[in-house]
Amino acid sequence: MIPVFDGHNDFLQRLVAPGADPAAIWAEGDGSGHIDLPRLRAGGMFGGFFALWAPSPAGTDGIDWKARQENPPYAVPLDQPIPTGPATEHMLRLAGQLAALERSGTLTICRSVADIETARDQGRIAAILHMEGAEGVADPDVLHLWHTLGLRSLGPVWSRANAHGHGVPFAFPGDPDTGPGLSDQGKALIAECDRLRIMVDLAHLNAKGIEDVARISGAPLVSTHSGAHAVAPSTRNLTDAQLQMIAATGGVVGLNFAAGFVRPDGRRLPFDGFDPYLRHLDHLLTHLGEDGVALGSDFDGALMPNDLADAAALPRLVEAMRAHGYDTPLLEKICWRNWLSLLSRTWQR
Known part of the structure; x- marks a missing residue:
């Protein structure tokens, strides 16, 4: 079994749901979601990025947007900005669960x-504390506090605006070039992340924001869970021009498993087999090279296809890549080596 290191999951949200028993969900599994300790071990996943994310208030427009996404075209309005205080409180709860x-x-x-290699060798899951949407960072001093708590990866925005910048809406077909770039506060955030060696994640950020990060940061550019816009023209996927920007820095893109982002027709529906993934991977390899492509599942945060229902099914994806012609050295790069190489160059430790 080729091991897997994953670029993104939203598992921690399940631990703070009403009535949840976090210890049992993790150690035993409750049959819900995509991740727990038994399924990680069954699928060969030895670690990944565990996201802190603050949900938006429930919508009030009465439209079932998930159903709308089953039959494109669609354009879901961006969620409204949320206050820093409640967002920080929620993220601290999630970080507490990871601790x-x-x-x-x-x-x-x-x-x-x-630390990752030691955890792997000792049979523990290697977790990177990641913040998806920097509503939890009110100022640089708070970023330093998060760093002390273990934060080593940060995405300035989720798909809504905040004090740092603007996210892309969920739309298909759609262009990620929506809205202005980073605010002055957002530009300062990126510079401080560079000083602290916190990895900056471009996922969910709009085109002008990505350009701003590229101008400010001296680290490799990274998108932890995205796809190729040329294969599936979702606003959440990266254009060829963006892939070239990432490649020029020796960066990495983790392939998002979310059905609605990888299907060429954009429908938020499960599918059989792995052909959409292979099409995205081929395109990403063409533009990023063998050292620039990884996996970023979005487990517990997105709809999965039928043959990749949870983390335990990861060997099926690996075997599909092998049958497609990817040899063992390339599989190892995509499945885990590229993430560790990228983190070594970004963190410099």
């Missing part, structure tokens, strides 16, 4: 590649 998993002895919050 509790670390205390259980089954997981390590990793601050270096050496």
